Each structure stands twice: as structure tokens, then as C-alpha cells.
Amino acid sequence: MTTDIEAAAQQADAFLAGKKKADDMAFMLGRALAEMGIRVGDRDSWPQLMGRASLSGEPHVYLGTVPLTRALKLVDALIHAESVKRDAPHLRRPGHDS
Structure with missing residues (x-):
């Protein structure tokens, strides 16, 4: 059984680890x-x-709040990347049939 202090320390450690991963x-x-x-x-x-x-x-x-023109540019890039991936079977990883 953990004490309240140990539980709080574990929660703080989990938060800090998650924050670091999110920052990365x-x-x-x-x-x-x-x-x-x-x-x-x-x-x-x-x-x-x-x-x-x-x-x-x-x-x-x-x-954050992203201007529509930037969001559309990102969507276009993602669509382009997906179409390139589908057109180039040698770029697919084995076992991943998308």
C-alpha cells in the first residue's frame, strides 16, 4: 500500500514524463x-x-488556433504524402498493407 505522499510523487513523475514526451x-x-x-x-x-x-x-x-490557409496547406501535404506512399509499393513496410 502506498502512502499519499508516494502516490503524489508517482503522479508528479508521470506528469513530468508525459510533459517531456509531449514537448518532444x-x-x-x-x-x-x-x-x-x-x-x-x-x-x-x-x-x-x-x-x-x-x-x-x-x-x-x-x-492552437491555426489559420485556414495553413490548415489547408498541411492537409494538402498529407494527401500528397499518402498518394506518393500508395504509388510506391517499394516504400511500404512489410506487413503494412494500407
Whole structure:
């Protein structure tokens, strides 16, 4: 049986681990957006992007409010990437028939 202090410490550790993972994901997404010419932190491009975590440690990325033109650019890039993947069977990983 754990004490209240131990339980709180475990919860804090889980939160911090989840926050770090979420921050890492947000950083990598920011880098991918930069490769597409989308500047994170620019009000007209992509104002906010930050890692968050629940108290249980579940990580997630907050995308903020994204201008429609940027969201459409991202959707177009994802559709293009999916069509390239489908057209190039040698790029598929074994056992993943999408």
C-alpha cells in the first residue's frame, strides 16, 4: 500500500514524463512544419504549438488556433504524402498493407 505522499510523487513523475514526451512531439512537429515553410509562433502562420500532459501523464500536443490557409496547406501535404506512399509499393513496410 502506498502512502499519499508516494502516490503524489508517482503522479508528479508521470506528469513530468508525459510533459517531456509531449514537448518532444511538439518540437518535432514544429520542425516538420518549418520544412514546409510554416513558422510556428507567427500569428499569421501557426500561432501556438505546445506539449501538454494530463495528470496521469498522457501526453498530447496543443495545436492552437491555426489559420485556414495553413490548415489547408498541411492537409494538402498529407494527401500528397499518402498518394506518393500508395504509388510506391517499394516504400511500404512489410506487413503494412494500407
